[in-house]
Amino acid sequence: MKINQIYVNLPVKDVAKTRTFWTKLGFAVNEQFSNENAVSIVLNEQSIFVMFLKEEFFKTFTNRPLAKGDTTQVLLAIGTDSREDLDYIIQTAVENGGSKYSEPQDNGWMYQSAFADPDGHQWEVMFADMSQFPQQ
Structure with missing residues (x-):
């Protein structure tokens, strides 16, 4: 399937x-x-x-209650084509009613940051260069 x-x-x-x-x-x-x-x-x-x-x-x-307040039900992760795209998404999100909830992390092969949208849904944004992935 x-x-x-x-x-x-x-x-x-x-x-x-x-x-x-x-x-x-x-x-x-x-x-x-x-x-x-x-x-x-x-x-x-x-x-x-x-x-x-x-x-x-x-x-x-649904017949279940919605997550409210300071609870987290899910973290949503999206990938970008470049570090610049990632930075643009985070900056634009914050400028338009979202909030940043973590500082960027640069792991060499992967660069990531995160924002919450105006309703508090958390979005992890990442760029990965798999050619730079550490070899074991």
């Missing part, structure tokens, strides 16, 4: 604010799956999508 797409679903308080935040980061919106209750952000065309669902709408898909 092979999985060919992933749809991450996350609750948000304000769909319009979320749309603005992610489009300022440079990501496209799939309008077919977007409305006043949801915005579909395309992280990787044809394969990776994030469905940001208004909290009330999100709750219609």
Whole structure:
């Protein structure tokens, strides 16, 4: 079996604010799956999508309570094509209502940093140069 797409679903308080935040980061919106209750952000065309669902709408898909406050349910990790792309995403996220929750880490072959979006979802951003991966 092979999985060919992933749809991450996350609750948000304000769909319009979320749309603005992610489009300022440079990501496209799939309008077919977007409305006043949801915005579909395309992280990787044809394969990776994030469905940001208004909290009330999100709750219609589960009978479990939403994680609130200082809890962490999931860490989301995304990879970039360059260190510059990573730095741009972090800087733009912070300038547009997100927050940085860790300082950049440079491991030589891998460079990473992290931000929280306006709803507190944590995003780990990394760039890896596998040609520099340490040989054992």
